[in-house]
Amino acid sequence: MKTSRLLTVALGLAGLVAATPALSAEHVVSQKNKAFSIKKLTVKTGDSVKFVNDDSFAHNVFSLSPAKSFDLGSFGNGGAKSVTFDKAGKIEVECAVHPDMRLDIEVTP
């Protein structure tokens, strides 16, 4: 009786683990000296990217890519904003205030 109850609980737990999607990751990209800290980044679908402003002035991160269009608005020194990438594709990230800033993100399935 006790064994079968334990077995039921174990099976239930196993089912829960199998049904839980893989944990998404958070990637951090800094903005410093009018540049993104990296030029290219590969993430998985469901991952998020946290943009942290380490400059003394504001940045305005945005993207017009079909796979993910967004505008994080302006945020100053120490500010941070995150974007979750829920669709596979290639994303070009820009800064509205600094036209030379560019980051390419590849979101894999």
Add this chain to the structure above:
Amino acid sequence: MRPSIVGCIHAAALAAGLLLGAASQAQAPVDPRAPQGALLPKDSAEAATFRGGLVYANYCVTCHGFNADGNGRAARLYNPKPANLRTSDKNDAYYGLIIRKGGSAVARSEFMPAWDAELTNEQIGDLVSYLRSINASKP
């Protein structure tokens, strides 16, 4: 037949040579240090407008568009759309304020960034001159 063709070619070559020679004599020697073309006086309104157009093309065109009508490539992200700067009824002081401090400072779109940390006072003044030059209402 053939001699006449050769003669024509010789005559044409001679004429071309004469023309080239005359042209080279007519041109004054080029001073490599001299400015190319007419320059606008730096302090003129026309020069400010010209410089402001360059500032606009570099920083503003993404949202406000090449025609400054609010139809830049990023315009689809925003509601309300970026302002149509050709029909704006705002004066120069307002332009200066919203450019320096951003849309939030004047209760407009929070997506209009503050440019005071990126543009110099001269660039902002030039940009205002350019915006005034393309504005149809000219308040």
